[in-house]
Amino acid sequence: MEKTHHNICPRNCYDTCSIISTTRNGKLISVEGNPFHEYTRGKLCPKALEDVKRVYSPRRIRYPMRQRERYSGYWERISWDGALNIIAETILKLKEKYGTTLPVALDKYSGNFGLLHYATDALFTGLGSTTRAIGSPCWSAGVDAQTYDFGTFFCSDPLDMSRSKLIWLWGVNPAWTAPHQMPIIFDAMDNGTKVVCFDTYFSATAARVHRFIQVRPGTDGLLALGFAKIIVEEKLVDPELASYSLGHQEFIDYLQAKVDLRDCSAITGVPIETLRELALEYGKTHPACIWVGFGLQRYINGGQTLRSIDALGALAGHIGESGGGVQYGQFETYQYSGKVTSYFYDQPAPHDRLLNINNFAEQALECTDPLVKMLWLAGRNPLSQDGNLHLWKTLLKQLDLIMICDLFPSQSSQAADLFLPITTQYEHWDLNSSYWHYWVGVNEPAIAPVGEARSDLQIAWDISARLNQISPGSCKFPTAGDEKETLLNLLGPTNILNILGLKKPEDIFEGPLRARFSLTAWEDRKFKTPSGRFEFYSESAEKAGFPALPIYRPSLESSAEFPLRLITPHHLTCINSQPYALDHLQDHFTVHLSPEVAKRYELKEEDKIRMGNRFGAIEGIVAIENGLPDEVVFIYQEQIKSDVSLNRLMGTPRTDMGHQTQGAPGFALNETFVNLRKIN
Ligand SMILES: Nc1nc2c(c(=O)[nH]1)N[C@H]1C(S)=C(S)[C@@H](COP(=O)(O)OP(=O)(O)OC[C@H]3O[C@@H](n4cnc5c(=O)[nH]c(N)nc54)[C@H](O)[C@@H]3O)O[C@H]1N2
Ligand SMILES: Nc1nc2c(c(=O)[nH]1)N[C@H]1C(S)=C(S)[C@@H](COP(=O)(O)OP(=O)(O)OC[C@H]3O[C@@H](n4cnc5c(=O)[nH]c(N)nc54)[C@H](O)[C@@H]3O)O[C@H]1N2
Ligand code: SF4
Ligand SMILES: [Mo]
Numbered sequence: 133m134e135k136t137h138h139n140i141c142p143r144n145c146y147d148t149c150s151i152i153s154t155t156r157n158g159k160l161i162s163v164e165g166n167p168f169h170e171y172t173r174g175k176l177c178p179k180a181l182e183d184v185k186r187v188y189s190p191r192r193i194r195y196p197m198r199q200r201e202r203y204s205g206y207w208e209r210i211s212w213d214g215a216l217n218i219i220a221e222t223i224l225k226l227k228e229k230y231g232t233t234l235p236v237a238l239d240k241y242s243g244n245f246g247l248l249h250y251a252t253d254a255l256f257t258g259l260g261s262t263t264r265a266i267g268s269p270c271w272s273a274g275v276d277a278q279t280y281d282f283g284t285f286f287c288s289d290p291l292d293m294s295r296s297k298l299i300w301l302w303g304v305n306p307a308w309t310a311p312h313q314m315p316i317i318f319d320a321m322d323n324g325t326k327v328v329c330f331d332t333y334f335s336a337t338a339a340r341v342h343r344f345i346q347v348r349p350g351t352d353g354l355l356a357l358g359f360a361k362i363i364v365e366e367k368l369v370d371p372e373l374a375s376y377s378l379g380h381q382e383f384i385d386y387l388q389a390k391v392d393l394r395d396c397s398a399i400t401g402v403p404i405e406t407l408r409e410l411a412l413e414y415g416k417t418h419p420a421c422i423w424v425g426f427g428l429q430r431y432i433n434g435g436q437t438l439r440s441i442d443a444l445g446a447l448a449g450h451i452g453e454s455g456g457g458v459q460y461g462q463f464e465t466y467q468y469s470g471k472v473t474s475y476f477y478d479q480p481a482p483h484d485r486l487l488n489i490n491n492f493a494e495q496a497l498e499c500t501d502p503l504v505k506m507l508w509l510a511g512r513n514p515l516s517q518d519g520n521l522h523l524w525k526t527l528l529k530q531l532d533l534i535m536i537c538d539l540f541p542s543q544s545s546q547a548a549d550l551f552l553p554i555t556t557q558y559e560h561w562d563l564n565s566s567y568w569h570y571w572v573g574v575n576e577p578a579i580a581p582v583g584e585a586r587s588d589l590q591i592a593w594d595i596s597a598r599l600n601q602i603s604p605g606s607c608k609f610p611t612a613g614d615e616k617e618t619l620l621n622l623l624g625p626t627n628i629l630n631i632l633g634l635k636k637p638e639d640i641f642e643g644p645l646r647a648r649f650s651l652t653a654w655e656d657r658k659f660k661t662p663s664g665r666f667e668f669y670s671e672s673a674e675k676a677g678f679p680a681l682p683i684y685r686p687s688l689e690s691s692a693e694f695p696l697r698l699i700t701p702h703h704l705t706c707i708n709s710q711p712y713a714l715d716h717l718q719d720h721f722t723v724h725l726s727p728e729v730a731k732r733y734e735l736k737e738e739d740k741i742r743m744g745n746r747f748g749a750i751e752g753i754v755a756i757e758n759g760l761p762d763e764v765v766f767i768y769q770e771q772i773k774s775d776v777s778l779n780r781l782m783g784t785p786r787t788d789m790g791h792q793t794q795g796a797p798g799f800a801l802n803e804t805f806v807n808l809r810k811i812n
Contacts, residue, residue: 133157137578138166138643140564141180142249142557143707144242144270146310146461148566149176150644151183153558153578160184160558160579169644170291171569177311178705179712187556187582191540191714194583197551202528207551212584212594215550220598222533223259224606226505234485235505237263239492242270242708243511243538243554246562246575247472248589248619251609252510252537254473255592258609259599261482263496263504265489269517271426271567272790272798273434274460279793280670280678281442282451283660287459288421288653289646290569294320295455296421298413301329302441303352304425307336308704310568313423314340326417328410330355331427332699333724333766334759345410348401348761349697349802350687352428353437356444357684358396359411361387363448368415370449376657377446379669379681386681399686401761415448419455427701430801431687435789439673439682446666452654463793465565465572465647468626475622476609488796491784493523497530509536510554510588515543516709519782519799522747537588542709543775553585560587561615563623563640572632573644574619589615676792687803688785694745694805696729696765700778703768711771719773721752723808724766730756735810743808748780751811765806781806 139151150166163183167174186192196215200206226235238256243249256262275285293299294316306313318340321327327341330352338344347355363369364384373380397404414420424441431437442451442458450456474481487495492514496504504527515524528534528547535550536542545551559582562575581587586594597611623629623637631647634640654666661667674680690697705711723741735741739754743765752767760766767778787798 137576138574139163139557139578140562140573140575140644141176142244142246142562142564142575143179144245145707146306146566146568147171147177147312148564148569148571149180149312150571150573151176151180155578158579160187166644169571170646171312171571173312173315175312179707182712183556183558187558187579189540192582193538193540193551193553194585195553196584199549199551202534202547202549205546212586215552216594216598218533218550219535219595220602222506223599224603226532227606230502232502233260233262235263235502236508237496237504237506238508238510239265239489239512239514240508240510241265241268241489241512244557244588246557246564247468247622248560248562248587248615249511250472251589251592252508254476255595255607255609257473257477257481258596258607261484263485263487263499265492266486267489267790267794267796267798269490269799271429271461272794272796273787274424274426274429274438275794276789276792277435277438278442278460280673281439281661281667282654285461285463285793286653287462288457289649289651290459291316292455292457292651293317293421293423293459296320296325296419297455298417298420299325299327300414300420300422301327301337301341302422302424303331303428304423305331305335305337305427305701307340309425309702317341326413332761332764334757336704344759345402345406346759346761348399349699349764350431350433351400353433353440353682354396354684355400355402356437356440357387357391357682358393358400358407359414360440360444360447361391361393362408362411363415363444364388366412366415368412369447372449373447376659377666377668378661378663379667380447383443383447383668383681386683390683418449419453420448420450421456421459422450423459429787430799432785432788432800432803433685433687434787434798434800435678436682436685440684443668443682446668451666452652452657454652454655457653461567463567464649465570465628465631466567468565468628472622472626475626486795490518490786490796490799491520492518493527494520494784496527497523503530505531506533507531507535509534509538509544509548511537513542513544513709515547516777517779519779519784520747521777521780537591543777546775552591553583555581555585555587559585560589561619563619570647570649571644572628572647574640587615589618678788685788688805690763690805694807695763696806696808697763697802698743698781698804698806699764699766699802700769700804703770706769706771708769709771709777717771717773721750721767721770721772721778722755723752724755724757724760726760726762726764727756727758728762729765730754733808733810740811741808742811743781743806745781745804745806747783750776750778750780765808
C-alpha cells in the first residue's frame with residue numbers, strides 16, 4: 133500500500149524545502165517537492181532528489197562499527213550494547229580521573245539542523261561541564277554586523293524580492309546555493325526588474341542575470357562606500373533618514389573626507405563610470421533590494437563589509453521599503469532549534485569550555501587543565517571542512533576515544549574508533565526551520581530505521597540510560613522517551629507556537645506553516661538597536677572594539693612567496709563535504725585562473741598543477757577563464773574521487789566579527805594564499 137508523508141530537507145541550505153515522500157509497503161519509493169509550500173513550490177534540487185538512493189545506499193553504515201586501529205580501515209560490527217558501554221565507560225573513567233567531564237568534547241554542526249538533533253547538545257549539558265564547539269563557519273561576521281545596524285538579525289520574506297524593481301545579488305550564488313530563490317528572481321525579471329550580480333567570479337548566478345560586476349576579493353566594503361559617496365553627491369539620500377537613523381551625518385562626513393572614488397575604483401576593480409552608473413540606478417530606483425551572501429564576508433573585514441552595505445541601503449532609503457532592504461538571513465524562526473537545549477533542564481547550564489568551531493583543533497590542543505581526551509562528532513566532517521588539518525592530526529593522537537554519529541564514511545570517520553549509524557530525516561521525527569524563509573514544519577518518519585540506525589535523540593537517551601545504569605545520577609538528560617512527544621513538549625516553552633499563530637502544540641502537525649511576520653522587514657522603521665534607530669554609528673560595535681562607523685578596513689594581502697588568493701565557494705553537486713551522487717564525482721580539482729596567471733606560470737588549458745602553501749598542497753587541472761582577476765585562483769568546494777580535501781591549504785584566519793551573536797568569530801576562508809607550479 134502506498135502512503136505519503138511530510139518531510140523537510142534538513143541540510144544546511146537556505147531553502148529548507150518541504151518534501152512529500154511516498155512509501156510502498158514500508159519502503160521509501162519517491163520524494164518530491166511539496167506544491168503547497170509557498171517557497172518550495174513543488175520542486176526539489178538534485179541533492180534531495182537523490183534521497184531514495186541515499187537512504188538505501190550500499191555505502192550507508194547500518195550498524196555500530198568499531199575500527200581496530202585508526203585509519204586502518206579494519207572496521208568490525210559491534211552491538212549497540214557494546215558501543216554504548218564503550219562510550220559510557222570512557223566518560224565515567226575520564227570523570228573519575230580528572231574530577232570533571234571537561235575532557236569530553238562535542239563538535240557538532242551542519243549535518244542536520246533539525247530541532248531534535250540538538251538533543252546531543254542537551255545530553256552534554258546533562259553530563260556537567262564539557263568542552264564544546266561554538267560559533268559557525270557560515271555567516272558569523274555578517275550576522276554580528278546586521279545586529280549592530282538593525283538590532284536583531286532579521287530579513288524580509290524572500291518572496292518580497294518579487295516586488296523589487298532592482299535586485300543586487302552581492303557575493304551570493306543562489307543558482308547553486310539557494311535554487312528556490314531563482315524562480316522568484318526570474319519572475320521579477322519577466323516583470324521588468326533589473327538584476328545585477330556582484331561577484332569575483334562569473335558564477336552560475338551571474339550567467340543568469342542582466343549584468344555581472346566583477347569585484348576584487350575582499351573589497352566590497354569599499355565599493356559600497358563608493359556608491360554611498362555618489363548617493364550623497366547626487367543628493368539621493370533619503371530625506372526622511374534623520375527621523376529613523378543614528379549618526380548619518382557622521383557617516384556622510386566620513387564619506388566626504390575619506391572615500392576617494394578613484395581609489396575606490398582602483399582597489400575594487402570597478403571602473404569609475406560603472407560606479408557612478410550603478411550608484412545612480414540604485415539611488416533612483418525604488419524599491420531596490422540587495423541580497424548579500426555569505427561568500428563576501430569570509431574575509432578578515434567581513435563584518436565591516438556588511439555594515440557598509442547596510443549603510444548604503446539605509447542612506448538610499450531602501451531599508452523598510454517593500455521590495456527593498458539588505459537581505460542576509462534571519463534568526464526569528466531559526467533560533468529555536470539552538471535554544472532548545474535549556475528546555476530539558478530547570479537548572480542553569482553548567483560552565484562549559486567553549487572552543488571556536490573554526491579553530492577547534494588548535495584551541496583543543498591549548499586546553500591543558502584538563503586535556504581534551506574524548507571527542508564526539510555529530511553532523512560534522514572537520515577533517516575535510518576545517519582549516520589547520522595538520523593540528524587535527526596532532527589532536528587525534530591525544531584522544532582516548534573518537535566517536536562519530538553519521539550516515540556514511542568520511543575523512544573524519546577514518547580517524548574514529550567508533551561509528552554510530554544515524555537515521556535520515558525519513559526515519560525520525562523532527563521540526564525544521566530555515567535561516568532564510570519563514571516556513572516551519574514537522575518532519576515525520578516515513579519508514580522504519582534502516583539497519584540498526586538510531587536518531588541523534590535516541591542515542592542521547594541511550595547514552596544517558598547507560599551512564600545512569602553504571603553510575604546513577606551521572607547524567608541528567610532523560611534516559612528514554614518518545615520522539616513525537618518530545619517534539620510537542622519542546623514546542624510548549626518556545627515562542628514558536630505564537631509566531632506560527634497556533635493555539636496548541638498538536639496544531640503543528642497540520643503541515644508546514646509560515647511564521648506570522650510581515651513580508652517586509654523593518655517596515656515601521658523601528659529598530660531593535662539601543663537607540664531604536666538604524667545605527668550608522670554603533671556604540672555597541674565600538675564597545676566591542678570595532679569602529680563605530682562602517683569604515684573600510686582592507687583584507688589581507690598576498691606575499692611574494694604566496695602571490696595568489698584562493699577562493700573555494702560552495703558547489704552545485706555537494707552540500708559541503710556531502711556529494712549527492714557518488715557516481716558523478718570528478719577525478720580532480722578544477723583550478724580556474726585567468727589568462728594572465730596562466731601566462732605568468734606558463735600554463736595551458738588542462739595542464740596539471742601542484743598548488744601549495746605552508747599548510748599543505750593539492751593537485752589540480754587548469755581551466756583558463758577570462759572572467760577572473762589576475763591575483764586569484766578559484767576552486768569550487770567539490771568532493772573528488774579521492775579523499776583529498778581542499779582544506780589542506782587552509783589555515784584558520786578569523787573574520788573581524790562574530791563574537792557578539794555566535795560566541796566566536798567566523799572562518800575567513802577566502803584569506804588563503806597559495807603558489808603553484810606545473811607538474812607532469
Ligand atoms: N549546492 C549547495 N548549496 C549550499 C551549500 C553547498 O555546499 N552546496 N552550502 C550551504 C552553506 S553551508 C552555506 S554557508 C551557503 C553559502 O552560500 P552563498 O551565500 O551563496 O556563499 P558562497 O557559495 O560561499 O559564495 C557565494 C559567492 O561569493 C563569491 N565571492 C567570494 N568572495 C567574494 C568577494 O570578495 N566579493 C564578492 N562580491 N563575491 C565574492 C563567490 O565567488 C561565490 O560565487 O550555501 C548553502 N547552500
Ligand atoms: N574550503 C572550504 N571549506 C569550507 C567551506 C568552504 O566554502 N570552502 N565552507 C564552510 C562552511 S560555510 C560550512 S557550513 C562547513 C560545513 O562543514 P560540516 O558542518 O562538517 O558539514 P558537512 O561537510 O556537510 O558534514 C556534515 C556531516 O553530517 C552528516 N550527517 C548528515 N545528516 C546527519 C544527521 O542527521 N545526524 C548526524 N549526526 N550526522 C548527519 C553527513 O553525512 C556529513 O558527514 O564547511 C566549511 N568549510
Ligand atoms: S538541499 Fe536545499 S534546495 Fe535542495 S532540497 Fe534541500 S533544502 Fe531544498
Ligand atoms: Mo555554511
